[in-house]
Amino acid sequence: MAQSKKNYLITLEEYIIRSQNRFNGATGELSQLLRDIGLAAKIVSREVNKAGITNLLGQYGSQNVHGESVKKLDVFADDQIKSALARSGIVSMMISEESNELIRLESSSGKYIVFFDPLDGSSNIDVNVSVGTIFSIYRRKSPRNKSPKESDALQPGDSQAAAGYVLYGSSTMLVYTTGIGVSSFTLDPSIGEFMLSDDDIRIPELHPQYSINEGNASGWPEGVRAYIDHIKKVDAGTMRPYSLRYIGSMVSDLHRTLLLGGIFLYPPNVSNPKGKLRLMYECNPMGYIIEQAGGLAVDGKGRVLEVVPESIHQTAPVYMGSRKNVEELMEFLNGKK
Numbered sequence: 649m650a651q652s653k654k655n656y657l658i659t660l661e662e663y664i665i666r667s668q669n670r671f672n673g674a675t676g677e678l679s680q681l682l683r684d685i686g687l688a689a690k691i692v693s694r695e696v697n698k699a700g701i702t703n704l705l706g707q708y709g710s711q712n713v714h715g716e717s718v719k720k721l722d723v724f725a726d727d728q729i730k731s732a733l734a735r736s737g738i739v740s741m742m743i744s745e746e747s748n749e750l751i752r753l754e755s756s757s758g759k760y761i762v763f764f765d766p767l768d769g770s771s772n773i774d775v776n777v778s779v780g781t782i783f784s785i786y787r788r789k790s791p792r793n794k795s796p797k798e799s800d801a802l803q804p805g806d807s808q809a810a811a812g813y814v815l816y817g818s819s820t821m822l823v824y825t826t827g828i829g830v831s832s833f834t835l836d837p838s839i840g841e842f843m844l845s846d847d848d849i850r851i852p853e854l855h856p857q858y859s860i861n862e863g864n865a866s867g868w869p870e871g872v873r874a875y876i877d878h879i880k881k882v883d884a885g886t887m888r889p890y891s892l893r894y895i896g897s898m899v900s901d902l903h904r905t906l907l908l909g910g911i912f913l914y915p916p917n918v919s920n921p922k923g924k925l926r927l928m929y930e931c932n933p934m935g936y937i938i939e940q941a942g943g944l945a946v947d948g949k950g951r952v953l954e955v956v957p958e959s960i961h962q963t964a965p966v967y968m969g970s971r972k973n974v975e976e977l978m979e980f981l982n983g984k985k
């Protein structure tokens with residue numbers, strides 16, 4: 649869908665419906681689900697942007713399945729997204745970072761399975777650093793007249809029907825893909841609508857910027873250490889040394905990487921020998937978006953979207969961003985450099 653750069657007054661709802669017409673046999677269910685997620689995002693955005701006033705900051709006094717302290721906004725966001733998905737009537741199972749078990753919905757005939765991280769990067773909330781919501785949508789494979797099975801949730805990332813994120817930053821943005829490119833929308837709070845910002849985001853194929861928590865360097869695999877040492881050396885001809893940008897909020901770090909290029913890395917380390925980021929609701933949805941924009945997402949051995957999951961909360965090492973940046977890292981990981 650070619651858009652003139654001059655007239656972007658297209659709402660998320662209008663864009664979704666127009667895009668749906670590009671899919672033969674589209675029933676409108678995925679469109680409805682994306683609109684429902686968009687509504688939940690508006691409600692979460694309102695609370696995130698005034699949390700300091702409405703006393704939603706601070707600890708909720710509990711811990712999530714991973715032993716991480718839960719913030720009040722985490723709970724609010726989790727509740728809003730769960731109710732939006734349950735109301736849709738087209739979701740038969742959902743998995744949240746905040747819930748230990750998968751959640752089957754009464755409307756078990758629903759076509760979709762949804763993973764989500766309701767408020768990723770929430771440790772940054774109290775210091776007013778951007779946080780985000782991440783979602784990943786699969787089509788169920790088991791018969792729809794029976795209760796969904798766990799196997800419906802354990803599909804590789806390449807099987808995603810859609811994926812996206814909401815970034816609650818200086819502006820609230822929603823970015824998603826249904827497999828035909830990446831589109832972004834900016835919330836106009838004065839009218840309460842997500843307005844189309846870009847209908848075909850393409851990540852630069854190479855950019856001299858990397859994003860990693862250098863504090864974990866002692867636990868990195870040797871190939872990662874060699875790559876990071878390499879990009880820090882001075883060589884103007886290859887744009888080295890690269891710049892380091894690390895916010896510690898995956899959605900923020902990857903939104904910047906998507907728009908500017910470069911590479912985001914979360915390798916295994918001493919505290920997280922299998923990586924820290926969650927395969928199903930962090931690595932796969934963000935990897936799908938990066939690859940749909942022309943980039944590459946790997947786990948150090950191969951494409952992260954090809955990993956066959958064994959459990960709904962499993963973690964994975966992840967390296968994603970501009971294709972040439974990631975390809976060079978893989979040469980170091982494979983001992984070719």
Ligand code: P6P
Nearest residue numbers: 768769770771861896897898899
């Ligand atoms: P570290 C936030 O807690 C998060 O899950 C991601 O959003 C972020 O990329 C990562 O963890 C940051 O982890 O170990 O660098 O603080």
